[in-house]
Amino acid sequence: MNAETPALPVLPAALEGLITATEWPQLAPLVAEINRLKIDRDAVILAHNYMRPEIFHCVADITGDSLALAQKAVEATASVIVMAGVHFMAETAKVLNPDKVVLMPDLQAGCSLAEAITADDVRRLKAEHPGLPVVVYVNTSAEVKAEADVCCTSGNAVQVVESICAEWGVDRCLLLPDRYLAENIAAQTRYGIISFPGACEVHELYTPEDIADIRDSFGDDLVVIAHPECPRPVVEAADFAGSTAQMIDFIRDQSPARVLLVTECSMGENLMASAPQTEFIRACNMCPHMKRITLEKIRDSLLTLDPQITVDPAIAHKARLSVDRMLACGRNTPIAPEPEAR
Ligand code: SF4
Incomplete structure (x- = not known):
């Protein structure tokens, strides 16, 4: 190397094993340019847990x-x-800002999931079920959220359902549009759930047979953690089910030796650096939508x-209003208007 040749950027430890030494020199200049542009534009990058590792670890401000x-x-x-x-997610950020x-x-x-249901569907369901609260998953368009009484995520759906049913004095509610999330939440609450036939194209592919086969291969110390967007038999075959944030908490608190994350592929890749004590079994499905986002x-x-x-x-x-009511639910304050106030 002569004096004019710039030094090759060093691959961050968090990306070792995920990005090859030949890929990194292509990515590193983009990382540097994005981090400069963030300052120039007064910008912040919010990155979901399913983002590629080079986005998650190198340019994201909040994950x-x-x-x-x-x-x-x-x-x-x-x-x-x-x-x-x-x-x-970008629409939700715009609604809040x-x-x-x-x-985007x-x-x-x-x-x-977001494409499974329209605002017209929600209006029709409200007419069919008068007096019942409508909870919509955050994976919906702004138009659908606008028709709902409150939003939820996979991490707080039980809490939201129970809060709004108790406030309204009803024994059931609508939880839209993920049929599998609805089944999994119904199993955790005494309130009835009316669902809709939407599904996540990534999580619905898993089967209990997949889990049984992997358990057979890896033995008794394998801990299986499933996302509640998976079909009910998959969640029942797992050791724990939770949102991606709850998966992170579980691995941090339990430090399992070996884990199968029944969710999108980048989840395990992004967790490896913060959980070196855990071996992540790579048997996952990729979300083609999340993977459209690149450094370029x-x-x-x-x-x-x-x-x-x-x-x-x-x-x-x-x-x-629907998103704010969901956020209020976490603060244990009343979350939704009574039916007659709608
Ligand atoms: S994994 Fe992809 S398709 Fe499934 S809920 Fe997330 S964004 Fe939607």
């Missing part, structure tokens, strides 16, 4: 599940928010301040 990203979006002080996630620029690096990054697209969105998310102000106002 987490849908609930954490929604909470952090409320607190964001930067002028620009880049959502390294899928479209409904109407005066900020919210960038690839507008095609959708979600099979994040860089381009920061350079051009495009594509920006817009939400009709009237829709955003109503959607915000």
Whole structure:
């Protein structure tokens, strides 16, 4: 190497084993450029736990599940928010930050759950079930959230369902649109759940036979953790079920020797660095929508301040009420209006 040759960037320890020594020199300049652009643009990058490791570890300012990203979006002080996630997450950030620029690096990054249900579907279901509260998963469009009484995530769905049913004095509610989440929540509460036939295209692929086969291969010390978007028999075959944030807490608190995460592939990859004591078994399904987000697209969105998310102000106002009620639920304050006040 002569004096003019720039030194090769060093691969961060968190990426060892995930990114090859030949890939890293292509990625490192993008990482450096994005981190410079964040300062120039007064931007913050919110990254979901399913983002590629180079995004999660090298450019994200805040990482987490849908609930954490929604909470952090409320607190964001930067002028620009880049959502390294899928479209409904960027919409939620815009709903919570109407005066900020919210960038979505690839507008095609959708979600099979968000696309499963429309605002018309919710209006029809409300007419069919008058007097019952409507809880919608945060994986929905702003229009759908605007028709709901409250939102939930996989991490707080039981708490939200029980709070709103108790406040309304009813014995059941609608929980839309994930049929599997609805089944898994129904198993944890005395309240009845009316569901809708939506599903996550990633988690619905798992079967209890997959888990049995992997247990046979890896022995009794394997701990299986499933996401509640998985079908009920898969959750029943697991040792623990929870949101991606709850998976992180479980591994931190229990320090299992060997884990199978029944969820999107990047979850385990992103956890490896913070849980070196745990061996992560790689048997996962990839979300094609999450994987549309790349360093190049994040860089381009920061350079051009495009594509920006817009939400009709009237829709955003109503959607915000549903999101705010969910966030209030975590603070143990009343979360939703009585039926007659709707
Ligand atoms: S993993 Fe499933 S729920 Fe999450 S964004 Fe992909 S399709 Fe949607």
